[in-house]
Amino acid sequence: MAVAPAVLALGGDVARPVRLTVSDLLSWPQHRVRVTFECATSGVRHHGFAGPLLHDVLCDAGPGFDPARRKDRLRFLIAVSGTDGHRALLSWAEIDPDFAHAPVLLAVGIDDTSLDGAGPQLVLPQDRCGARYVSGVNAIRVDGRYGPWA
Structure with a gap:
């Protein structure tokens, strides 16, 4: 019996x-x-x-900041969670080309092996x-409620 592919909710x-x-x-540039x-273990x-x-x-999903106001992006956080309960938090500025431009991936493969059954992996080179x-x-949440005005 075929196993259903893992699903990520953004x-x-x-x-x-x-x-x-x-x-x-796979539809985005790889x-x-x-x-x-x-690794600690x-x-x-x-x-x-x-x-x-x-x-x-994330840009294809239409983040809720005003693109004409560069600093508006700085209040956005990205929460990522995995099927094992592991979580990580990033700021939008880390991945934005106008700021840190870190090449953070949603990996679809590791060492030439597909992650189709396990789901993508967040990779921070x-x-x-x-x-x-x-x-x-299995979940990514973009949240712009942060800052002194929240």
Whole structure:
């Protein structure tokens, strides 16, 4: 019996909430990275990942900031959770080309193996520690309620 592909729910302060599979994520330009990071339980890890940039996927969902006001994006946070309960939080400025422009991926493959059954993996090539790598991503929430005015 075939196993249904894992589904990622992308929502929050976006114009077009969407449910995506690894197959859906192949429709964005794919990027490849080789990473080395430290894992608290298994030491130094080396992997190759492929997938779209998180920024590209989130922009297609229509984040709720005013694109004409560059600083408006700075109040947006991105919460990512995985099927095992692991969570990570990023700021929009980390992935935005006008700010830190970190090449954060929603990986669809690891070491040339598809993640279709497990779900995409959040990959932060700039991180020395692997704590923000989230496997089996099943939810991403974009939230712009933060700041002193909240």
